[in-house]
Amino acid sequence: MTDAIFKPKTRDIETxxxxxxxxxxxxxALTDAEELTRWFxxxxxxxxxxxxxxxxxxxxxxxxxxxxxxxxxxxxIASVERLTxxxxxxxxxxxxxxxxxxTATDFFLxxxxxxxxxxxxxxxxxxxxxxxxxxxxxxxxxxxQLWSLRHYLENHRDTPRExxxxxxxxxxxxxxxxxxxxxxxxMLAREGRVENLLPGGRxxxxxxxxxxxxxxxxxxxxxxxxxxxxxxxxxGILQIQLDAxxxxxxxxxxxxxxxxxxxxxxxxxxxxxxxxxKLED
Numbered sequence: 001m002t003d004a005i006f007k008p009k010t011r012d013i014e015t016x017x018x019x020x021x022x023x024x025x026x027x028x029a030l031t032d033a034e035e036l037t038r039w040f041x042x043x044x045x046x047x048x049x050x051x052x053x054x055x056x057x058x059x060x061x062x063x064x065x066x067x068x069x070x071x072x073x074x075x076x077i078a079s080v081e082r083l084t085x086x087x088x089x090x091x092x093x094x095x096x097x098x099x100x101x102x103t104a105t106d107f108f109l110x111x112x113x114x115x116x117x118x119x120x121x122x123x124x125x126x127x128x129x130x131x132x133x134x135x136x137x138x139x140x141x142x143x144x145q146l147w148s149l150r151h152y153l154e155n156h157r158d159t160p161r162e163x164x165x166x167x168x169x170x171x172x173x174x175x176x177x178x179x180x181x182x183x184x185x186x187m188l189a190r191e192g193r194v195e196n197l198l199p200g201g202r203x204x205x206x207x208x209x210x211x212x213x214x215x216x217x218x219x220x221x222x223x224x225x226x227x228x229x230x231x232x233x234x235x236g237i238l239q240i241q242l243d244a245x246x247x248x249x250x251x252x253x254x255x256x257x258x259x260x261x262x263x264x265x266x267x268x269x270x271x272x273x274x275x276x277x278k279l280e281d
Contacts, residue, residue: 008126008127008128009126009127010123010124010125010126010127011125011126011127011135012121012122012123012124012125013120013121013122013123013125013135013138013139013142014119014120014121014122015119015120015139015142015143015146016117016118016119016120017117017118017120017146017147017149017150018112018115018116018117018118018150019115019116019117019118019149019150019153019154020115020150020153020154021115021116021153021154021157022116023072023109023111023116024072025116025153025157026109026116026118026149026153027071027072027075027109029149029152029153030075030107030118031069031075033045033046033052036054037160037161038152038156038159038160038161038258039145039148039149039151039152039153039161040054040145040148040149041054041055041056041062042055042056042057042163042165043055043056043057047063051063051064051065051066052064052065052066052077056165057165057167059167062079063079064077064078064079064105065077065078065079067104068106072109073108073109074106074107074108074109075106075107076104076105076106076107077104077105078102078103078104079102079103079104079105102124103122103123103124103125104122104123104124105120105121105122105123106120106121106122106123107119107120108120108121118146118149120142120146122138122142125138133244133245134245137243137245140221140224140225143219144218144219144225144227144239147218147227148237148256151229151237152258155235155258156235156258156259159258159259160258161256161257161258162257162258162260162261162262162265163254163255163256163257163265164253164254164255164257164265164266164268164269164272165252165253165254165255165269166252166253166269166272166273166276167250167251167252167253168250168251168276168277168279169248169249169250170248170249170250170251170279170280171280172280173279173280174249175223175224175242175244175249176222176223178223178242178249178251178279178280179222179223179242180223181279182240182251182279183226185208186208186278187207187208187275187276187278187279188205188207188208188240188275189205189206189207190206190207190208191204191205191206192204192205192206194220194222194226197217197220197226198217198220199217199218199219199220200216200217201216201217202214202215202216202217203215203216203217203228207275208275209271209272209274209275210271211268211271211272212232213228213230213232213233213238213255214230214231214232215228215229215230215231215232215235215238216228216229216231223242224241224242224243225239225240225241225242226238226239226240227239227240227241230255230256230257233255233257233260234257234258234259234260235258236255236256236257236258236260237254237255237256238254238255238256239252239253239254239256240252240253240254241254251276251279253272253276255268255269255272
């Protein structure tokens, strides 16, 4: 008698987006390192072993092995997401403990009504409860990233992206408390309100740094995420994201721009970094 092979239960994330762009443009955006940086990671390239490397200022690194590459049809990567050695305070409340495990991401393309439909399947997430936070965060993340891909291809195709990115760790505040402070008059909403916003509605925020953002809301999900177009930055994207993963809680500010100078974007990043570091004062 032989022992039965134990296969842990897993769950998948599946979603799709319709993009008004040629299939070859969508394929290139998924598979070309330079194109990837225009909608997904901040940096992308190849490792010495040929695997694909995507990173966010070296805080998050995602190494992927390309398993299937059928042009304009099917792209599959097998990957492990890992964190660098930058660690937040260990006593943070509202945290989730997880360990990264290999997952696979499939991108399927098809033509439909003159547009390209991209279907994504991200598989291999453990069904154990301790993986709930990672699963939910990844699900929300793909929803945003596919919108970012569509926004890039339909509005800024072939244009490099400049990003203002600030990440801080929370040591004292819960996510709910941090969210309330973020959108207070002392931080991001010196003028303007975000209560009761709905996707498709308009917003306008005057921040305590003197910066101004306005556009159309994509996601309003307190205390986790606010994302919207930033029309006054050449129709860029603004995202505020609060996460609780891997023993930490953090706040992430992103302003994704196209056709805006690196100098101007860096200046915004500097002002936002100074502002967000006062969040728990």
